[in-house]
Amino acid sequence: MNRPILLRGGRVIDPSQQLDERLDLLLVDGRVAQAGLALAVPDIAQVLDVAGMVVAPGFVDLHVHLREPGDEHKETIASGARAAVAGGFTSICAMPNTRPPIDDPAAVGFVRAEGERAGFAHVYPVGAVSVGLEGKEMTEIGELVAAGAVAVSDDGRPVWDSGLLRRTMSYINAFDIPYFSHSEDPGLSAGGVMNDGPVSTALGLRGIPNAAEDAAIARDCIIAELTGGQLHILHVATRGAVEIIQAAKTRGVRVTAEVTPHHLTLTDEAVRGYRTEAKMNPPLRSAADVSAVRDALVEGVIDCIATDHAPHHYEDKDREFDDAPFGIVGLETALGVCVKELVVGGRLDLPELISRLACRPAQIAGLPGGKLAEGSPADVVVFDPEERWICRPEEFLSLSRNTPFAGEQLVGRVVMTMVDGRPVFNRLGDREAAPSGVR
Amino acid sequence: MTTKVEFGKDLTGLEGLSSEHITTLLDVAEPFKEISERAIKKVPILRGKTIVNLFYEPSTRTRVSFEFAEKRLSADTVNIAGSSSSIVKGENLVDTARNLEAMRIDMVVIRHGSSGAAQFLAERIPSNVINAGDGQHEHPTQGLLDMLTIRDHTDGIAGRRVCIVGDIVHSRVARSNIWGLLKLGAEVAVCGPPTLVPRGIKELGVHVFKRVEQAIEWADVLNVLRLQLERMKAGYIPSLREYNRFFGVSVARLERAPRDILILHPGPMNRGVEIDSHVADGPHSVILQQVTNGVAVRMAVLYLLAGGSPERAEASKAEGRS
Numbered sequence: 001m002n003r004p005i006l007l008r009g010g011r012v013i014d015p016s017q018q019l020d021e022r023l024d025l026l027l028v029d030g031r032v033a034q035a036g037l038a039l040a041v042p043d044i045a046q047v048l049d050v051a052g053m054v055v056a057p058g059f060v061d062l063h064v065h066l067r068e069p070g071d072e073h074k075e076t077i078a079s080g081a082r083a084a085v086a087g088g089f090t091s092i093c094a095m096p097n098t099r100p101p102i103d104d105p106a107a108v109g110f111v112r113a114e115g116e117r118a119g120f121a122h123v124y125p126v127g128a129v130s131v132g133l134e135g136k137e138m139t140e141i142g143e144l145v146a147a148g149a150v151a152v153s154d155d156g157r158p159v160w161d162s163g164l165l166r167r168t169m170s171y172i173n174a175f176d177i178p179y180f181s182h183s184e185d186p187g188l189s190a191g192g193v194m195n196d197g198p199v200s201t202a203l204g205l206r207g208i209p210n211a212a213e214d215a216a217i218a219r220d221c222i223i224a225e226l227t228g229g230q231l232h233i234l235h236v237a238t239r240g241a242v243e244i245i246q247a248a249k250t251r252g253v254r255v256t257a258e259v260t261p262h263h264l265t266l267t268d269e270a271v272r273g274y275r276t277e278a279k280m281n282p283p284l285r286s287a288a289d290v291s292a293v294r295d296a297l298v299e300g301v302i303d304c305i306a307t308d309h310a311p312h313h314y315e316d317k318d319r320e321f322d323d324a325p326f327g328i329v330g331l332e333t334a335l336g337v338c339v340k341e342l343v344v345g346g347r348l349d350l351p352e353l354i355s356r357l358a359c360r361p362a363q364i365a366g367l368p369g370g371k372l373a374e375g376s377p378a379d380v381v382v383f384d385p386e387e388r389w390i391c392r393p394e395e396f397l398s399l400s401r402n403t404p405f406a407g408e409q410l411v412g413r414v415v416m417t418m419v420d421g422r423p424v425f426n427r428l429g430d431r432e433a434a435p436s437g438v439r
Numbered sequence: 440m441t442t443k444v445e446f447g448k449d450l451t452g453l454e455g456l457s458s459e460h461i462t463t464l465l466d467v468a469e470p471f472k473e474i475s476e477r478a479i480k481k482v483p484i485l486r487g488k489t490i491v492n493l494f495y496e497p498s499t500r501t502r503v504s505f506e507f508a509e510k511r512l513s514a515d516t517v518n519i520a521g522s523s524s525s526i527v528k529g530e531n532l533v534d535t536a537r538n539l540e541a542m543r544i545d546m547v548v549i550r551h552g553s554s555g556a557a558q559f560l561a562e563r564i565p566s567n568v569i570n571a572g573d574g575q576h577e578h579p580t581q582g583l584l585d586m587l588t589i590r591d592h593t594d595g596i597a598g599r600r601v602c603i604v605g606d607i608v609h610s611r612v613a614r615s616n617i618w619g620l621l622k623l624g625a626e627v628a629v630c631g632p633p634t635l636v637p638r639g640i641k642e643l644g645v646h647v648f649k650r651v652e653q654a655i656e657w658a659d660v661l662n663v664l665r666l667q668l669e670r671m672k673a674g675y676i677p678s679l680r681e682y683n684r685f686f687g688v689s690v691a692r693l694e695r696a697p698r699d700i701l702i703l704h705p706g707p708m709n710r711g712v713e714i715d716s717h718v719a720d721g722p723h724s725v726i727l728q729q730v731t732n733g734v735a736v737r738m739a740v741l742y743l744l745a746g747g748s749p750e751r752a753e754a755s756k757a758e759g760r761s
Contacts, residue, residue, distance in 0.1 A: 196638060196639075197638070197639045198639035198642040198643065199639075200637075200639070201614075201637040201638075201639045201640055201642075201643065202454065202614070202643065203554055203555065203576060204554035204555075204573070204574050204575035204576030204577065204611060204614060205554050205555070205574075205575070205576075206575075207637075207638075209638070273558070274554070274555030274558055274559060318533070319531060319532065319533075319559075320532060320551070320553035320555060320556050320559055321553060321554065321555045321559075322552075322553040322554065322574065323553065
């Protein structure tokens, strides 16, 4: 067993128990043992001075692509789980659109086992809704859950057969798992590579209208209402979607939603110059959409932040815009982007941000992390909320570098991450006797 | 010429150029027109320069026009077509360009099916890159030759009302015309079936006409675009017959116009679809002058990107007389 760890003098923030105080936090046997003032130090404990730092429940990312099996040159389960802890994430949900897809219990078991073997963040598999992600035949969802899947999704594609979606959303009620929806009307998005608007017109790139998301999200909410199944909308990016989700919540539909750091901060202007690192699906939208999803996150209409971490090899992105794949990496920049834009930007305070990065997503997927209550898993992130740092993709632990934030100054940086009480990422060095302010 | 205008390494579009740049390009094209009228159509301005015409999409008019422009300026040229060896073998654009670069070239003229391909290439190789049409983005030399032709046949571009008719969504010609004409002070409109007009087009500063009759009533100049047959297959319009009936530029429609309208078409034409033969061959058509002007405009572009001075265009041409 690992040595107990005492995190001394940090600002301990746990929105799940409305905790925001300067306290010591003791981790013993992989669990949170105690939070309190001037805690006694067990003899064998490692004591770390984290004064000036925030101590929070490790972040939970419901939406990550790990590319294994099939595209291990982009990311492996181990490299992705390691990049996660570098970004303060202690639990990540791995989407099933690998090659082959995660659509049978053996594949789910593989993801789970590789995650455990790597020993960084907890890796929770998301099973496919349909066999081969083909949108036709339902997978053995019960078997997938028994093997460790925490949700089902055909992410990357919508489940466009409304009959299949109805049966899926009805069936998952037996297993108490959510359906993670990539909501997109393929007839409206067909052939599009960026937001449909003045920028796409100027660049001569085919546009994806907001309606492609809005229409699909409306349908998904209606089917959730019909079936009573738990619906979680991935990567919300439009103002119309916000209104639809709000209306569904008001009616009592079991729907939650996430937004990515990039949809909270960037507009389609970032595509100018045919920058493929700004190409993702759903696409970066207009300033009015960014403003609407920010407001929705603040007000709780959108429940949480997820990265949609989508690694791609540089040579796949270094090509004509039409031919480049969708997606950007996000695990290692999420905190820095969110603190800079939302906390320094005055939209959320730190407890509110942590709630959206850790507590809410854990609740949505029914995961054990996301809180620091006594007896909770000792999944903890320590970060400096004020550190300004330059995003340098060459320093990423992810195998991929495709980020639109390269070279930007971000605010707030992870210094240490613990999973089950084990330090799995540490920029603190040996702080046992060090003064504060060490970089 | 009074203003000193610097040209960059590349010409990827008209959007990023100033009105002074565009005017300079048109002015420099003027003295080059005469070279093509000579018995010996050659001046030594680009002697010793190597130019690659890299055409990933089929093209006759634009490629031949560039090739004549290059040869009449004495450059050495090589044509590579999209169906040719390495491209078919799956070599990517950057590698193709780097290999050409390794053979020490000076300029690349590129036609490519992806929007942004010319800029992509320009950012990755030191040679001058000239966009000969990239996807649905821009076709700057077409825009310039259209403007040169309009200028030749009117009192100038400023204040002129130009309507682009047809498939605006998929047209790089439309975009280059819009940017160039607006910068030179023209009023610009577009007209076409709503399925072929981009939603955000008004924000570029153009009028939109739903009916071609309205466009004809308004315009001094119509630039009639080619309707690609693929658009019908993809369901943007129900049939060519219906397109001709509602959007075709016909003699009957033009006769109702309050003034004579100059007719342009970038070619190749679908006679009887977007334009009737009597219009294409009629007294107000300048379609073949566009083709002639295309060579002069491309000479001007090659000359200026190769570092030629706008003021010395006439003189350097004269140096070519032996």
